[in-house]
Amino acid sequence: MDEKKRPIAIDPPDCGCTECIVGEYVPLREASEDQIAQMLRGELRDHTSVPFRVSARWELYDPHPDSQHLVSVQVIADLWNGTTLTWDVTPYLDVLPGQVFGPPRD
Ligand SMILES: [Zn+2]
Structure with missing residues (x-):
């Protein structure tokens, strides 16, 4: 199978559309988690006309009561027909799951 070229939008x-068929663009429904993360970073253009929500889940980090770590980040697209599409972009973020945030140490 021929490798499709990397989409730009x-x-x-x-x-x-022709661009989606040849792989220049990718339809939102077929977009990968990696591609959604690229769109959030501005590396892929957003032609979707769809509003996106980002949902981040944090948990307290046990040994340090004032610290918390990122568990997951989901991107949710609200489609005009009332349905949603969801991607878990956690693996594609610069902030790694499990990275601990807390008050600065002195
Ligand atoms: Zn298209």
């Missing part, structure tokens, strides 16, 4: 969910 994410198009609306079910787009079937």
Whole structure:
């Protein structure tokens, strides 16, 4: 199978335009978690016309009561028909899951 070239934009969910067919753009519904993370970083253009929400879950980090660590980050697209698409972009963030945040040490 021929490798599709790396897309430069994410198009609306079910787009079937020529660019999506040749792989220049990718329809939102087929976008990978990695591609959604790239869009958040501005490396892929957003042609979707869809509003996105980002949901981050933090947990207290046991040994240090004032610290917490990032558990997961999800990106949710609210489609116009009332359905949603969700991607877990946690592995593609610069902040690693399990990284501990807390008050600065002196
Ligand atoms: Zn398209």
